Amino acid sequence: MNTLKKVTFGVLVAGIAFGVSAFTTLKPKSNIFNYYKTNLNYPDPKDPRGYFYYSSDRCEAGGKICCAHWDIGLNIAPTYDGQALAPTGVTYQLGSNVVGHFE
Amino acid sequence: METAIKRLLLLPSPKTREIIVDIVAYLFVILFMYTAANKLLTIKSFSSTIAKMSFIGQYDLILAWGIPILEIVISIILIIPSLRKLGLRAALILMVIFTVYLVYMVLSGSKLPCNCGGVISSLSWQQHIWFNVGFIILAVLGIIFNNNNKNNLQ
Structure with missing residues (x-):
């Protein structure tokens, strides 16, 4: 491959990597949000009870469940920290739970 | 021994x-661009993760912006064939810094924030270290083969 081809291919690879990352990162903004399991009286990650919304990273190592992604469906999107996940009309996103515990 | 390694x-x-040097460079471009985009698009979360880390926590904002920007700059350098040697060395140094810090955090028993973000968010910190070691080996191979090729051409 000559230099121009290498540069073109490199730009293409970089653009695709950046684009795929942006797409997968921004996609959840539609109606999928990260909720933190702060009430461990409900330890099942798939149980919507005990989940609260926080905009920043609040996880620490140690523990079985810290947070998970939930599709909130037609419920109103969370606007402030500490807002509870709606008990109905929400869908757990399979495999999205992060191990650890809420700080 | 050294001669045997050189022959190999x-x-x-x-x-x-x-081709091996090209593949190594493109792998680093993919890794850095993917993680840089993720960090920049979740800058608030990334910054709060850094803020909880020992030693570097107080520089959270600088690092939250600086690391992804540095990754993008290194990617651009790696794309340009005439600067590839510099890019591979910069990538190696960055990966070594990341790995040394990870090893320190794991060995020191410090509180480990568990959300790293990006392609490796699902990895544990130990798995993260092995992932980085793999890329360090790739960078070293890339540098050696790049040097060998240049020496052959001279």
């Missing part, structure tokens, strides 16, 4: 070595 590294033809 010279085994592939110059063309093969060039």
Whole structure:
């Protein structure tokens, strides 16, 4: 491959990597949000009870469940920290739970 | 011993070595661009993760912006063939810094924030270290083959 081809291919690879990352990162903004399991009286990650919304990273190592992604469906999107996940009309996103515990 | 290693590294033809260097460079471009985009698009979360880390926590904002920008700059350098040697060395240094810090955090028993973000968010910190070690080995191979090719051309 000559230099121009290498540069073109490199730009293409970089653009695709950046684009795929942006797409997968921004996609959840539609109606999928990260909720933190702060009430461990409900330890099942798939149980919507005990989940609260926080905009920043609040996880620490140690523990079985810290947070998970939930599709909130037609419920109103969370606007402030500490807002509870709606008990109905929400869908757990399979495999999205992060191990650890809420700080 | 050193000669044996050199012979082994010279085994592939110059063309093969060039292809290996290209692949290594593109792998780093993919890794850095993917993680940089993720960090920049979740800058608030990334910053709060850094803020909880020992030693570097107080520089959270600088690092939250600086690391992804540095990754993008290194990617651009890696894309340009004439600067590839510099890019590979910069990538190696960055990966070594990341790995040394990770090893320190794991060995010191510090509180480990568990959300790293990006392609490796699902990895544990230990798995993260092995992932980085893999890329360090790739960078070293890339540098050696790149040097060998240049020496052959001279």
